[in-house]
Amino acid sequence: EPEVTQTPSHQVTQMGQEVILRCVPISNHLYFYWYRQILGQKVEFLVSFYNNEISEKSEIFDDQFSVERPDGSNFTLKIRSTKLEDSAMYFCASRWAPSTDTQYFGPGTRLTVL
Amino acid sequence: AQSVAQPEDQVNVAEGNPLTVKCTYSVSGNPYLFWYVQYPNRGLQFLLKYITGDNLVKGSYGFEAEFNKSQTSFHLKKPSALVSDSALYFCAVRDLSKTGANNLFFGTGTRLTVIP
Numbered sequence: 001e002p003e004v005t006q007t008p009s010h011q012v013t014q015m016g017q018e019v020i021l022r023c024v025p026i027s028n029h030l031y032f033y034w035y036r037q038i039l040g041q042k043v044e045f046l047v048s049f050y051n052n053e054i055s056e057k058s059e060i061f062d063d064q065f066s067v068e069r070p071d072g073s074n075f076t077l078k079i080r081s082t083k084l085e086d087s088a089m090y091f092c093a094s095r096w097a098p099s100t101d102t103q104y105f106g107p108g109t110r111l112t113v114l
Numbered sequence: 115a116q117s118v119a120q121p122e123d124q125v126n127v128a129e130g131n132p133l134t135v136k137c138t139y140s141v142s143g144n145p146y147l148f149w150y151v152q153y154p155n156r157g158l159q160f161l162l163k164y165i166t167g168d169n170l171v172k173g174s175y176g177f178e179a180e181f182n183k184s185q186t187s188f189h190l191k192k193p194s195a196l197v198s199d200s201a202l203y204f205c206a207v208r209d210l211s212k213t214g215a216n217n218l219f220f221g222t223g224t225r226l227t228v229i230p
Contacts, residue, residue, distance in 0.1 A: 004157075031216070033217060035218075035220075041222070042204075042220045042221060042222045042223060043158070043204060043206075043218075043223075044220070045217040045218065045219070048216075048217050056217060058217075091157060095216070101146055101163065101165065101208065101216065102148070102160055102163060103148075103218060104160060105150070105157045105158040105159070105160075106157050107156055107157035108156075108157050
């Protein structure tokens with residue numbers, strides 16, 4: 001069964017450093033998402049991406065964040081200058097088309113900012 | 115505004131007993147409702163969804179959920195709990211009246227513990 005994959009599984013970084021979280025969505029999916037889950041809290045929407053542009057973003061997704069689909073398979077989330085409060089589990093999700101509304105999630109990347 | 119409430123942080127149930135994990139929602143239009151499960155150190159796994167039609171939705175691993183429009187609820191149920199069902203369960207909603215990329219709004223999660 002196809003699945004969303006994410007790398008790395010755990011990323012440790014120093015405050016102020018840039019990090020790139022990588023995702024490979026399910027191959028025929030067209031809509032891509034990033035969510036995050038701060039430890040012990042709910043899963044929160046960050047951004048959605050379709051047709052090579054951001055479709056929607058939350059207030060969390062400020063100028064420090066960016067997303068990119070650099071090739072036909074990868075979908076990346078970049079945090080330019082990490083803060084302590086960026087420490088969280090980051091989930092990538094993908095969805096096929098408007099008629100299929102299930103988002104399939106990857107296993108997550110745990111980001112720890114020291 | 116869209117929101118989901120899961121009133122119980124923790125649900126304990128004995129193995130073999132029926133289980134219910136509660137969820138209520140608030141949307142301005144018609145809801146798409148989802149249940150996801152998260153096992154330790156794993157991502158979110160899709161269990162089931164309600165879009166339209168029959169109010170009782172059947173999903174993976176013997177789970178089902180009942181959509182109740184008058185009570186704005188979408189409780190997750192299983193007739194006989196297994197120890198392996200112990201996990202964190204998230205309810206999520208998408209508002210059909212909103213066009214766009216259809217992001218989900220999640221509840222805070224309910225930790226289900228099935229006691230052998």
